[in-house]
Structures are given as C-alpha cells and as structure tokens.
Amino acid sequence: MDDRNVVIVGSGFGGAIPALRLAQAGRSVLCLEQGERLAQKDFVQDWSFKAQSRLFVTYTSKDYHVILRYGRGLGGGSLTYAAAMLRSPSEVFEWKDRDGYRVWPASITRAVMDPFYAKVEQEMDIVRASWSDVPRAGGIFGKMMAAMGKTADRSMYPIHDCLQCGFCMCGCPFGRKRHLGVNYIPRAEAAGAEFRVKCRVHHLEPDGTGWKVAYFDPWNVQRTARGERVVLAASALETPGILLRSKPWMKDLHPQVGKNLNQNGDVAFLWRVPDSLAPTYPFMGRNNAGIITYAFWDEHRITIHPGAGPPALVAAMDVFSEKGEPSAPMGVPFKHYVRDQYATHLFPSLAIGLVDGEGTVTVDGDGVVQFDLPLTDRLRAYIARVAGVGRQIADANGAELLRTGGDNYEHGDAHPLATCRIGDDGERAPCTPEGELRSHPGVFVSDGASVPGGTGVNPAHTIAANAERIAVALAAS
Numbered sequence: 001m002d003d004r005n006v007v008i009v010g011s012g013f014g015g016a017i018p019a020l021r022l023a024q025a026g027r028s029v030l031c032l033e034q035g036e037r038l039a040q041k042d043f044v045q046d047w048s049f050k051a052q053s054r055l056f057v058t059y060t061s062k063d064y065h066v067i068l069r070y071g072r073g074l075g076g077g078s079l080t081y082a083a084a085m086l087r088s089p090s091e092v093f094e095w096k097d098r099d100g101y102r103v104w105p106a107s108i109t110r111a112v113m114d115p116f117y118a119k120v121e122q123e124m125d126i127v128r129a130s131w132s133d134v135p136r137a138g139g140i141f142g143k144m145m146a147a148m149g150k151t152a153d154r155s156m157y158p159i160h161d162c163l164q165c166g167f168c169m170c171g172c173p174f175g176r177k178r179h180l181g182v183n184y185i186p187r188a189e190a191a192g193a194e195f196r197v198k199c200r201v202h203h204l205e206p207d208g209t210g211w212k213v214a215y216f217d218p219w220n221v222q223r224t225a226r227g228e229r230v231v232l233a234a235s236a237l238e239t240p241g242i243l244l245r246s247k248p249w250m251k252d253l254h255p256q257v258g259k260n261l262n263q264n265g266d267v268a269f270l271w272r273v274p275d276s277l278a279p280t281y282p283f284m285g286r287n288n289a290g291i292i293t294y295a296f297w298d299e300h301r302i303t304i305h306p307g308a309g310p311p312a313l314v315a316a317m318d319v320f321s322e323k324g325e326p327s328a329p330m331g332v333p334f335k336h337y338v339r340d341q342y343a344t345h346l347f348p349s350l351a352i353g354l355v356d357g358e359g360t361v362t363v364d365g366d367g368v369v370q371f372d373l374p375l376t377d378r379l380r381a382y383i384a385r386v387a388g389v390g391r392q393i394a395d396a397n398g399a400e401l402l403r404t405g406g407d408n409y410e411h412g413d414a415h416p417l418a419t420c421r422i423g424d425d426g427e428r429a430p431c432t433p434e435g436e437l438r439s440h441p442g443v444f445v446s447d448g449a450s451v452p453g454g455t456g457v458n459p460a461h462t463i464a465a466n467a468e469r470i471a472v473a474l475a476a477s
C-alpha cells in the first residue's frame with residue numbers, strides 16, 4: 001500500500017496547487033486523478049458529443065432543469081475551461097446570506113486574498129487581453145454598454161498569442177492556453193509529487209493516525225493509498241460525493257456536507273442585435289469573449305460577460321424570445337431561426353451574481369452523485385431581476401433578449417460551488433477557514449466545494465487563490 005504524507009484527490013485548481021506547495025515543503029505527495037493525462041495532440045477542434053464526453057463529466061438535476069458539468073483529465077477544468085481568470089470584487093467576501101450570516105470567514109477579505117491571487121497570476125502567466133484579442137461579440141457588447149454610458153473591462157487570461165480559433169472549451173489545440181498541465185503540475189512533479197491518472201477514488205476510511213483512500217485503478221481493481229492527511233479536490237459535485245460514500249466509516253460526518261450548492265448565480269441568455277450592430281460572428285474568437293461589465297454590480301451584485309460558441313451550443317440553449325420568434329426552443333421553426341440568425345445576429349452572454357446556494361448534492365444507493373437545484377422563491381426573484389437588467393440593455397440598443405428556459409431556468413451550467421464550505425460557524429460550515437473538515441481532522445477540502453458562496457465573476461481564479469491559501473495552512477499542519 002502506498003503510504004504518503006498527503007494523498008490528494010483530483011488535479012484541477014484545488015488539487016494541483018496544494019500538490020505543488022506541499023511537494024515544495026518537502027512532503028511526499030500522491031495525487032489520484034480519474035481522468036487521462038492529455039497531450040496537446042489530444043485537443044482537437046471537435047464539438048461532437050463523443051469528443052466532449054471524453055473531456056467533461058455531466059450531471060442532470062433531479063428534476064432535469066439544470067445540467068452541470070466539470071472538466072476531467074490531469075489538470076481538471078483548466079484543460080477545457082474558457083480561461084477567464086478574474087479576481088472577485090471585495091463585496092463577495094463580505095456577502096451575507098438570507099440569515100445575515102457572512103458566508104466567507106471574517107478573517108478572509110479581498111485584501112487577504114490578493115497575495116494568493118497574485119501567486120496564481122504569476123504561476124499561470126495571466127495577462128489582460130489586448131483589444132485585438134477581444135472577439136467581435138465582445139466588441140459589440142462593449143458598444144452596447146457604451147451606448148448606455150456604461151463601461152466594460154478587458155478580461156484576464158492565461159492565454160498568449162491567441163489564434164482566435166474559438167475552440168478553448170475543446171482544450172486549446174494550439175497550446176496557447178496555459179492550463180495546469182503546463183505550469184503547476186510539471187512543477188509539482190519536478191518537486192517530487194506523483195500524479196496517478198485513471199484512478200477513481202471511491203471513499204475514505206480513518207485508520208487511527210491517518211486515512212485510507214480507496215480507489216479503482218485503470219484496470220478497475222480496487223486499491224488503497226494511505227495518507228497522514230487527505231486533500232479532497234474532486235470538484236463541488238464529486239468532493240461531497242466521496243465524503244457521502246464514506247459515511248459507513250465516517251459516521252459523524254458533518255450534516256452540511258453536500259448542502260448549500262451554489263451555481264454561482266449564473267443566468268445564461270442570448271442577444272439578438274439589430275442590423276446596425278451585425279454581424280456578430282459568435283463562432284470566432286476565444287470562448288469567453290474578452291470583456292466583462294461591472295456596471296450593474298453596485299446596484300444588483302451581478303456582472304455580465306459575452307461569450308462565443310459553436311452553433312450546436314446555441315441550438316441546444318433552449319432559448320426563446322419574449323417578443324416574437326422563436327416562441328418555442330425546439331422544432332423546425334427554431335432550427336431555421338438559429339440557422340438564419342446565428343452567424344450574424346446572435347451571441348451568448350452570462351450573468352453571474354450573488355444569490356444564496358440552496359441546492360444539494362447527495363449520492364444514490366449505488367454511490368452515484370445526484371444533485372438538486374430547487375427553484376426557490378429567492379432564486380426565481382434573482383433570475384427575474386437579472387432578466388430585467390438584460391431587457392434594459394436590449395431596449396437601450398434596439399436589441400432583443402433571448403432567455404434560456406425562461407422562468408423555468410432550464411440551462412447548462414459549469415460553476416458549482418460551496419457543497420463543503422469553509423466558514424466561521426461550525427454548525428453551518430463543514431470546514432474551518434483553513435479548509436479542514438470539522439468532523440474529521442486531517443481531511444481538507446481545497447476545491448470549488450470549499451469556496452463558501454458565489455464569486456461574482458467566473459470562479460476559477462478564486463478557487464485557485466483559495467487553494468493557495470489553504471495550501472499554506474496544510475504545509476504548516
């Protein structure tokens with residue numbers, strides 16, 4: 001049996017970052033990753049279901065209205081994300097939920113997080129996009145903001161010499177996106193960490209002085225690795241899944257594990273622009289379309305950024321018009337609408353904002369992860385408020401807001417958070433501010449599951465900075 005100082009589960013932001021810092025601190029580190037070690041040649045310009053299924057794990061909510069997915073492979077979501085890396089606004093860390101509970105620990109503010117954001121920016125070589133890097137859809141969105149007297153900022157990415165081919169979410173076939181597989185992971189390996197791929201962790205068992213990690217190897221044989229410490233970083237869906245499957249051996253597991261699932265306040269929609277702003281060419285350019293507006297942050301605590309994406313993605317977005325066509329998100333008229341409008345008059349957009357996380361992750365009788373994101377009155381009111389801002393922008397620009405799923409909030413999402421959150425209140429938060437599971441010392445959570453609430457912007461940079469912060473506590477423990 002492998003016996004290490006630390007066993008890490010998952011090699012995305014929450015796993016690769018502690019792997020580097022702990023190896024640098026002289027600890028013996030084993031990281032178990034269920035996905036493959038993918039090389040640049042494995043990333044191809046292919047939006048097919050088969051190609052996407054290799055790169056992502058997808059779950060559907062219990063009542064089928066939301067799909068959540070995360071990236072798999074050595075490097076986790078960094079391989080196939082759209083690579084916007086933004087620091088969360090200060091108010092995110094001060095956010096209080098419906099009960100007046102400050103979801104981030106009082107000791108963590110934006111000023112405290114800034115040095116950790118800076119470390120990630122340095123390791124991943126994150127830079128602001130130049131104006132020539134901003135795809136056409138981003139430029140049009142900037143114009144729409146300017147017409148309202150509002151600003152939009154160019155976003156930050158670990159992307160250099162971008163070819164604007166538009167396949168970031170297939171993994172960058174040209175090696176221009178600096179994912180974890182070209183920075184943190186090789187640096188951790190050089191410092192002595194071992195990454196073992198195609199190894200799927202099932203559960204944990206305490207053994208008195210440490211933890212046994214039960215996993216299936218590439219040949220589906222069950223094996224055990226032992227760590228004095230275990231770091232869970234298998235995503236906000238899988239980390240609680242592993243803990244819930246461990247309940248027979250962790251009987252007093254904290255009751256909040258799997259609760260507080262937050263979809264980062266994501267609300268997706270499309271814009272249909274007038275001829276004066278066309279053509280949109282949303283198939284061109286990086287998938288996160290280069291800019292973001294904070295103009296609605298002070299009043300509504302939401303940010304909005306445009307995107308670019310393939311026709312298949314748009315056709316699957318379940319959009320409908322509140323004014324005219326298409327009135328239903330499927331059927332031949334809808335297909336014709338997408339065919340006629342997609343290339344020239346449509347582009348997608350995502351609003352992200354602060355709303356309480358009221359979803360739940362559970363496991364079924366076979367130990368398979370399930371999730372539920374109920375349409376509570378609070379979530380409905382939030383979606384209606386975001387749609388109101390969208391309409392305001394559309395009306396000011398002679399454009400039209402095309403909503404996805406409307407009030408039923410049917411959409412695909414990629415930003416799950418908070419299912420094993422850090423916090424000051426031992427009743428509400430399963431983990432201490434340093435990421436240690438309160439009910440089971442020696443087990444740490446450092447991925448999106450530990451981030452206690454919405455991040456106000458795309459979450460990867462805050463997940464990464466939080467993992468850097470937790471790694472300091474781990475190295476000292």
Ligand SMILES: Cc1cc2nc3c(=O)[nH]c(=O)nc-3n(C[C@H](O)[C@H](O)[C@H](O)COP(=O)(O)OP(=O)(O)OC[C@H]3O[C@@H](n4cnc5c(N)ncnc54)[C@H](O)[C@@H]3O)c2cc1C
Nearest residue numbers: 010012014034072076077082083084201447448458459460
């Ligand atoms: C299409 C898409 C685009 C995105 N674009 C952006 C963006 O532009 N900016 C941004 O900030 N965020 C973006 N995100 C979100 C971002 O990718 C995630 O928030 C981030 O990767 C989460 O980090 P994590 O460490 O929590 O988990 P992940 O990065 O998801 O890593 C978890 C790892 O654990 C592994 N794992 C899971 N279960 C097990 C198990 N049982 N045993 C072993 N290994 C396991 C997985 O294979 C995976 O490699 C995007 C996501 C998607 C899907």
Ligand code: SF4
Nearest residue numbers: 162163165166168172
């Ligand atoms: S748009 Fe740029 S970062 Fe994205 S896949 Fe193409 S070259 Fe890579």
